[in-house]
Amino acid sequence: MSEIIVSTPVIDRIGQLFEQHNLQKKTVVLFDEHTRKLFGDRLLESLGHQGFTVKELVIAARETSKSFRTAFNLYSEMIDADVDRSWNLLAVGGGVVGDLGGFVAASYYRGIPVVQLPTTLLAMTDSSIGGKVAINHPKGKNLIGFFHLPELVLIDPSWLKTLPEREIYAGMAEVVKYGFIADRQFFDYLKEHFDEIVAVRDPYVTEAIQRSAMIKQRVVEEDFRERSGLRATLNFGHTFAHGLEKLADYRHIRHGEAVTLGMICALCLSERMGTLSPEEKQEGLDLLARFRFRKGLVEKRFKSHESGEILHSMLSDKKKVNRELRFVLLNGLGEAFLHTSSIDHQLVIKAIDEAKTLC
Ligand SMILES: NC(=O)c1ccc[n+]([C@@H]2O[C@H](COP(=O)([O-])OP(=O)(O)OC[C@H]3O[C@@H](n4cnc5c(N)ncnc54)[C@H](O)[C@@H]3O)[C@@H](O)[C@H]2O)c1
Numbered sequence: 001m002s003e004i005i006v007s008t009p010v011i012d013r014i015g016q017l018f019e020q021h022n023l024q025k026k027t028v029v030l031f032d033e034h035t036r037k038l039f040g041d042r043l044l045e046s047l048g049h050q051g052f053t054v055k056e057l058v059i060a061a062r063e064t065s066k067s068f069r070t071a072f073n074l075y076s077e078m079i080d081a082d083v084d085r086s087w088n089l090l091a092v093g094g095g096v097v098g099d100l101g102g103f104v105a106a107s108y109y110r111g112i113p114v115v116q117l118p119t120t121l122l123a124m125t126d127s128s129i130g131g132k133v134a135i136n137h138p139k140g141k142n143l144i145g146f147f148h149l150p151e152l153v154l155i156d157p158s159w160l161k162t163l164p165e166r167e168i169y170a171g172m173a174e175v176v177k178y179g180f181i182a183d184r185q186f187f188d189y190l191k192e193h194f195d196e197i198v199a200v201r202d203p204y205v206t207e208a209i210q211r212s213a214m215i216k217q218r219v220v221e222e223d224f225r226e227r228s229g230l231r232a233t234l235n236f237g238h239t240f241a242h243g244l245e246k247l248a249d250y251r252h253i254r255h256g257e258a259v260t261l262g263m264i265c266a267l268c269l270s271e272r273m274g275t276l277s278p279e280e281k282q283e284g285l286d287l288l289a290r291f292r293f294r295k296g297l298v299e300k301r302f303k304s305h306e307s308g309e310i311l312h313s314m315l316s317d318k319k320k321v322n323r324e325l326r327f328v329l330l331n332g333l334g335e336a337f338l339h340t341s342s343i344d345h346q347l348v349i350k351a352i353d354e355a356k357t358l359c
């Protein structure tokens with residue numbers, strides 16, 4: 001499994017950590033345009049002092065960068081720079097840079113090592129860990145990808161200080177997800193310290209990152225390739241979320257925002273399936289009601305779609321078997337499971353209809 005380091009500062013230890021992991025100090029550093037501006041000079045200067053040879057690459061900061069076209073351009077630049085198998089790739093950014101960088105690393109020359117340096121709350125708590133790397137297809141989210149574990153995950157929570165509020169809430173969705181699916185005590189901690197965490201206040205934000213990373217790492221260790229159903233629980237709310245992201249052409253709605261809405265749908269579905277009590281569902285909804293969205297987003301990107309249209313968009317989900325969708329449901333707060341038989345589509349539509357009245 002990957003080693004995860006949570007430390008402030010972290011960049012001046014990169015050389016030493018690479019040596020410990022038998023990684024050469026020859027690295028492609030992948031940024032998006034924002035992380036290049038915010039952290040690029042500092043990081044590249046530090047890598048220079050630590051004796052690294054670097055090829056810098058920058059992508060547009062948007063979800064649609066998770067594409068074959070962008071990956072192809074990166075391969076071309078790496079070939080021109082004589083990047084060979086002795087190199088590795090350092091992905092500096094949010095989930096887009098991490099997923100795309102991991103995808104390119106997994107495929108370039110049949111695979112070079114990747115190191116993740118996540119800079120969003122979502123990436124620090126979720127996307128940098130566990131080795132799912134992917135690009136999107138117009139027909140569905142993350143449809144083309146690999147399992148390619150990072151050699152190292154380097155998290156410096158102080159890098160969140162520049163993160164816009166919208167992105168903090170997007171990341172908080174995945175943090176809250178861990179409480180729902182795996183840890184009732186963590187759920188209570190998040191209820192108590194929600195405001196401090198979204199204000200990026202320590203020790204709360206660092207504790208939330210550490211606990212989230214531990215839960216994700218444990219799940220991935222037990223079911224790396226999502227075969228037993230355990231890893232699929234990390235997909236709580238995601239069948240709905242990916243449907244909404246696709247309907248928005250992977251623009252206009254952040255992944256974490258779609259996950260928040262998806263989790264409201266999943267709470268409603270869990271209650272309708274009889275696995276979650278009305279009281280626990282309400283407790284879950286109360287926590288999700290604390291999330292803020294841009295004005296008009298919920299109306300435009302969720303409520304304006306017919307529920308049947310959302311269900312149709314969800315049909316490209318990778319958990320489906322023989323064209324039947326499978327959903328992650330809650331067995332009470334703090335425990336999730338993959339419901340392996342099909343669920344009547346009318347029931348799913350009713351759950352989406354209900355969710356629309358609740359947000
Ligand atoms: N592989 C996985 O297990 C996994 C898990 C969850 C999500 N994901 C994927 O992650 C992606 C979403 O990631 P995300 O929410 O990090 O979005 P993102 O990568 O688009 O980053 C959000 C925005 O924040 C900016 N940014 C990054 N760090 C910053 C900082 N410290 N200060 C200021 N701005 C900063 C970025 O430039 C970008 O504009 C989606 O594609 C989703 O599918 C993957």
Ligand SMILES: O=C(O)C(=O)C[C@@H](O)[C@H](O)[C@H](O)COP(=O)(O)O
Pocket residue numbers: 126130132141142174231232234235238318
């Ligand atoms: O790591 C996992 O497994 C997850 O499901 C984490 C999710 O938060 C993440 O959005 C992931 O990319 C979704 O995976 P997918 O297989 O549904 O594309």
Ligand SMILES: [Zn+2]
Pocket residue numbers: 126174238255259
């Ligand atoms: Zn997710």
